[in-house]
Amino acid sequence: MLRTVLFGSTLALIATAPAWAAADSFELDSMHTYPSFEVNHLGFSELRGAFYGTTGTMTYDQEKRTGSVSVTIDTTSVSTGFAKRDEHLRSKDFFNAEKFPTMTFKSDAFQLEADKAVPVSGSLTLLGVTKPVTLQVKPTKCAMRMDKNFVCGAVVSGALKRSEWGMNTYVPFIGDEVQLSIEVEAIKK
Secondary structure: HHHHHHHHHHHHHHHHHHHHHHHEEEOOOOOOOEEEEEEEOOOOOEEEEEEEEEEEEEEEEOOOOEEEEEEEEEEEHHEOOHHHHHHHOOOOOOOOOOOOEEEEEEEEEEOOOOOOOOEEEEEEEEEEEEEEEEEEEEEEEEEOOOOOEEEEEEEEEEEHHHHHHOOOOOOOOEEEEEEEEEEEEEOOO
């Protein structure tokens, strides 16, 4: 009886092994991954900026379109094209980059669809506060790039209220809602 149970368990593991092996490991390409944002400025305009220090890892099964992702964004890399404003964004009033030099996004499991944006739930840690967020992820393609790396791309978008993470400075004059747009390229390891 025990031999039968062990044999059955072994067969079950062997039968599911291809599903495990199908997920590939990827590393975000920091040169081609751009988290950007826009926020209302006093009702006059939309202030835009981006972060230029993003790293992370991803697992992705192309056939099933499933995976997981962990992203770290360097808050000291924030850039709006104006040095004095960038310095203020790094201060305690906003990102408090000296104390919190990074923010992270993690999703333990996602399911994508071809050529369609779908919700991906995860957790965002900003200013030491972790809260759930849902972002829209639209895969672009997976293919060999000119540099001979196999790459998967996506466009990620969403919105959040910065005050929910304790970033309250100048709300409501500087908008509470922040629009996110992230271009992503990830290289297969």
